[in-house]
Amino acid sequence: MKVERAREYVIENLQYALNPRSIAVVGASRYPTKVGYKVIEELRRWGYKGELYPVNPRSNVVQGLPAYPTVKDIPYDVDLVFVAVPAHIVKSVLEDCVAKKVKIVVIATSAFKEIGRGELQNQLTQYCRDNQLPLIGPNLVGMGSPYLNFNCGFIPYLPIKGPVAMISQSGANLLAALGTSQKDHFGMSFFVGLGNKADVDFCEFVAYAGRDPNTRCLAIYIEGLDSPEAFVDACKHVDKPIVTIKVGGSKIGEKAAFAHTASENAGTTDAFYDEIFERAGAIRATTWQEFLDVSLALGMQPTPKGDHIVMITNGGGSGLLSCDHFERCGLPLHELSEISPGLAGRIRAYMPMFGSPLNPVDISGTASPIQYKGAFTQAIRDPNVHGILGSICPTAVTDVPAVTDVVIQIHETYKHLGKPFIMECQGGEECQEAIMKLRDHGIPAYPTAEQAVNAMIALYKYGQIKKNKA
Numbered sequence: 001m002k003v004e005r006a007r008e009y010v011i012e013n014l015q016y017a018l019n020p021r022s023i024a025v026v027g028a029s030r031y032p033t034k035v036g037y038k039v040i041e042e043l044r045r046w047g048y049k050g051e052l053y054p055v056n057p058r059s060n061v062v063q064g065l066p067a068y069p070t071v072k073d074i075p076y077d078v079d080l081v082f083v084a085v086p087a088h089i090v091k092s093v094l095e096d097c098v099a100k101k102v103k104i105v106v107i108a109t110s111a112f113k114e115i116g117r118g119e120l121q122n123q124l125t126q127y128c129r130d131n132q133l134p135l136i137g138p139n140l141v142g143m144g145s146p147y148l149n150f151n152c153g154f155i156p157y158l159p160i161k162g163p164v165a166m167i168s169q170s171g172a173n174l175l176a177a178l179g180t181s182q183k184d185h186f187g188m189s190f191f192v193g194l195g196n197k198a199d200v201d202f203c204e205f206v207a208y209a210g211r212d213p214n215t216r217c218l219a220i221y222i223e224g225l226d227s228p229e230a231f232v233d234a235c236k237h238v239d240k241p242i243v244t245i246k247v248g249g250s251k252i253g254e255k256a257a258f259a260h261t262a263s264e265n266a267g268t269t270d271a272f273y274d275e276i277f278e279r280a281g282a283i284r285a286t287t288w289q290e291f292l293d294v295s296l297a298l299g300m301q302p303t304p305k306g307d308h309i310v311m312i313t314n315g316g317g318s319g320l321l322s323c324d325h326f327e328r329c330g331l332p333l334h335e336l337s338e339i340s341p342g343l344a345g346r347i348r349a350y351m352p353m354f355g356s357p358l359n360p361v362d363i364s365g366t367a368s369p370i371q372y373k374g375a376f377t378q379a380i381r382d383p384n385v386h387g388i389l390g391s392i393c394p395t396a397v398t399d400v401p402a403v404t405d406v407v408i409q410i411h412e413t414y415k416h417l418g419k420p421f422i423m424e425c426q427g428g429e430e431c432q433e434a435i436m437k438l439r440d441h442g443i444p445a446y447p448t449a450e451q452a453v454n455a456m457i458a459l460y461k462y463g464q465i466k467k468n469k470a
Helices: 008-013 035-045 087-100 118-130 171-184 202-211 228-236 251-261 270-280 288-300 316-328 343-348 369-381 400-417 429-440 449-469
Strands: 022-026 051-055 080-083 104-107 142-145 150-153 161-168 188-193 217-222 242-246 283-285 309-313 387-392 421-425
Touching: 008 202, 022 035, 035 051, 035 150, 080 087, 080 150, 087 104, 087 118, 161 171, 161 202, 161 288, 171 188, 171 217, 171 288, 171 429, 188 202, 202 217, 202 228, 217 288, 228 270, 242 270, 242 288, 270 283, 283 288, 283 449, 288 449, 309 316, 309 369, 316 387, 316 449, 343 369, 369 387, 369 400, 387 400, 387 449, 400 421, 400 429, 421 429, 421 449
Parallel strands: 022 051, 022 080, 080 104, 161 188, 161 217, 217 242, 242 283, 309 387, 387 421
Antiparallel strands: 142 150, 142 188
């Protein structure tokens, strides 16, 4: 259901969605295949320290915890109620939550608007709004935060700690992102699945993320916007980069989005959403990989103060892929002579005579860690250079781990200059290990030229967005 703007009582109560002192699990089960079993199991496994109250009218004990017939029967305060019971029971659960003065309710249950039961979903939503009880869902997978050791839902793992808040209508894509977090060191501050988004809207989680001290970038997966003006308003009031990906725009995708999360896209176009995101000051990604790549960069690095980006590589092919992609994206590289008159000469001291001091700067396939260090240092210290893109190609003489350590050292030494530093490591296992180590030290690193360029382009775009906001 539509909201005119982000509601303050909802934003305030979202803290209980990610850091509750107590949780009641309605539909708590003794059977390991049930959602109500997994919710309790995952909360305990990942270190939740608050109180857990299973609600099951047919058992006095669930997973070794005292169980209660209803939420009203719990003799203690309850912050969050997680609902995993059939749809026809949900109304009575909500009534108990209101009577108990619960702070927030999360409904994992499906079979609402996405199967044509929109009236039932709207009735439940209106009841919650009338009683100022924020409702997240229904039809969602859960939420959590690695900073709080909190995993609430039927989710098999937590992401690693990091700067990106992941807000997603899709449970499957959210789970994919969580898996990517562990596998590829994509750090998150918190994550939430919104499902059908009946009550709590994108705009309210945008406002919450804007206040969250661990969040430096918002990554938002959207299947439909019920309240585009509220979304725009909320984004405008957040001084953090926002990356969006909007799906369901194709002819069959429109139907699939409704069947999935009851998202309505009839009468909208890509151009409509382009305008929405432009007004919101959000960067729109068009593929899932780009969505993850640019979110990571925006969460880790500052924006460049201009378009003088210098690329330093030991592989001419990587340089060519990169400079072509920069130009396709509307941010062509400038030659070093155009950026800073003496820079090419200073970098020449760190390359063989057959190297190329143009831009990209090719310090050749024989480049040593010392040569990388000299070239990077000359570039980053030049006041006319606004950002650095480095690239490693693992030739037989390239010491990838040593170059990785050089990059980390230079980044630490000169990050006070406020210049973005991005790396591309194209190769095998040694490059994958380098990417993980670089990310662990706050440097966005990628396996392909296009990914690294997309990341730098996004940083530049966000710099322009900030200028327009000022």
